[in-house]
Amino acid sequence: MISNFISSSENETIQIGKDFSSQLISGDIVELIGDLGTGKTHFVKGVSLGIGVKKSAISPTFTIVNEYNGGRIPIYHIDCYRLLNSKELLEIGIEDYFFGEGVCVIEWGNKIEEFLPLRRYQCEFKYGEKVNERIIEITKLEKI
Ligand SMILES: Nc1ncnc2c1ncn2[C@@H]1O[C@H](COP(=O)(O)OP(=O)(O)OP(=O)(O)O)[C@@H](O)[C@H]1O
Numbered sequence: 634m635i636s637n638f639i640s641s642s643e644n645e646t647i648q649i650g651k652d653f654s655s656q657l658i659s660g661d662i663v664e665l666i667g668d669l670g671t672g673k674t675h676f677v678k679g680v681s682l683g684i685g686v687k688k689s690a691i692s693p694t695f696t697i698v699n700e701y702n703g704g705r706i707p708i709y710h711i712d713c714y715r716l717l718n719s720k721e722l723l724e725i726g727i728e729d730y731f732f733g734e735g736v737c738v739i740e741w742g743n744k745i746e747e748f749l750p751l752r753r754y755q756c757e758f759k760y761g762e763k764v765n766e767r768i769i770e771i772t773k774l775e776k777i
């Protein structure tokens with residue numbers, strides 16, 4: 634199943650994330666792929682708002698994982714941009730997040746693709762033709 638969206642502002646990307654979040658359940662994995670500045674963190678902001686988290690999502694660039702509680706499910710916001718190797722990933726206990734109660738939303742998830750469960754949402758972010766345009770393609774990957 635593939636869904637395509639065109640966003641023409643930050644707020645539209647937040648809304649797309651918010652709408653998408655309504656289908657998320659405990660244990661879901663959401664992989665975000667796309668160049669710098671294509672809107673991944675804004676999308677996560679929408680997901681966390683949709684889940685009912687009060688504190689808004691910030692980029693976890695320095696911490697790798699930010700946990701947001703207070704919504705209908707916990708959110709583990711993971712950013713792999715600065716991740717140097719997979720050893721670092723195992724050190725932060727990535728499996729505990731994958732198999733935890735919450736939803737994992739993973740920026741730059743393509744850097745850790747070999748560790749990701751097959752059953753997941755894959756969201757691809759691209760620049761559109763106009764300045765503030767972003768293309769978001771969401772695919773649900775499942776075992777066949
Ligand atoms: N339609 C849009 N959706 C989202 N952000 C937009 C849009 N148009 C312009 N922007 C701008 O693009 C940037 C997107 O930033 P954001 O941090 O969400 O990207 P990112 O994909 O998370 O980048 P990074 O890979 O560095 O984490 C912001 O500066 C935002 O203002």
Ligand SMILES: [Mg+2]
Binds near residue numbers: 673674740
């Ligand atoms: Mg980001």
